[in-house]
Amino acid sequence: MFKLHRAFALMTSLLVVGVSAGCSTAGDDSSSSVDQNFEQSVAPLARFAPYLKTLKTTLEAEETVEKIAERLLASGRPATFSLQALCRVYGKADPQFNVIRDDFKRLEDGIGAYAKWDDLYQAAVSGGKDAATVERLKGQRDEALTRFTKLLTEQQWRTEAGAPTRLKTIEDFLNGFAWQTRAEDRKTVLAHLIDELEDLKSTTYDMKVLEHGDGVHELRRDLRWVLIEQLGLNGMIVVKDANDACPIAAYSALTSASRYTSLRATAVEPDPCRVSLCVVGAAAKAVDEIGNVKDQAETEVNLNGDADVVPERLQAQAQAIYDGMVQNDLIGVYLAELNACKAGL
DSSP states (O other): HHHHHHHHHHHHHHHHHHHHHHOOTTTHHHHHHHHHHHHHHHHHHHHHHHHHHHHHHHTSSSSSSHHHHHHIIIIIIIHHHHHHHHHHHHHTHHHHHHHHHHHHHHHHHHHHHHHHHHHHHHHHHHOHHHHHHHHHHHHHHHHHHHHHHHHHTTTSSSSSTTTTOOOHHHHHHHSOOOOOHHHHHHHHHHHHHHHHHHHHOOOOOTTTSSSSSSHHHHHHHHHHHHHHHHTTTSSSSEEEEEEEEOSSGGTTOOOOGGGGGGGOOOSSSSSSSSEEHHHHHHHHHHHHHHHHHHHHHHHHHHHHHHOBBOOOOHHHHHHHHHHHHHTTTTHHHHHHHHHHHHHHH
């Protein structure tokens, strides 16, 4: 059972004891220690919990690997992204977080590889492609499923005879980790996000480059990780009221329905850091727009066998998005708001 569940039960019992006694006892020191441990672990564990539960429910289901792969495509891949994001946040606190992050990355890659060939196979079937093409793609899909099955067993995501799974060892590590106090934890989290945005702001991205180097792919990746990490913090960072004035005039009329702006308060994160809705929305919009250019460029480059260069007609689109971010100081304003939160701790 995840420690978070035990912590809530423990908190309730401590409150009952405190009310009935009404005075100090010889056990106060130990109670204070337990209460402090609860206070320090509940928020970070609550961030990991929903994504671990999503994976655990699917990976430990009594189903075929093919069924598990299909279920992971629906909800497991987003969960692996969020877990990677949280491990990135705590990577400097303990190298084990980097090991866990890499494990989730490999799981995500395995899901993605199967998804690619399954999509192509299904498209060939629905598109009425010739039998030879359908059979070839089915074979490639089956090979991807075989590799995915091997990954699940070799990486111990699925085990036999009651052997502990990789998820179980990860849960044990998280439950036993010496979490910081709430204030120090928040400083760690905000410092990580600030470092990422400072790197982003100081980097000059070349919109002629597609994947290798600081180009289109890297710009989207760097900005997107900040948004994914922020979303995984379970209410530690929330957006300000939509009626609050936007600090960047160019984005004042921006309406955003992105999942990245769904930063809502939770009970375990009192007094959250508040950032402007239009700033998060503008960053999310940039990620989506750059992503569309990236996808088009990848398709054309792969079909034509070109080098790692964004097609000229798409370079202008990418450059316009990037120039807008720079001219409106989107990253600088984002940084200022997170720095203000950090200074207030």
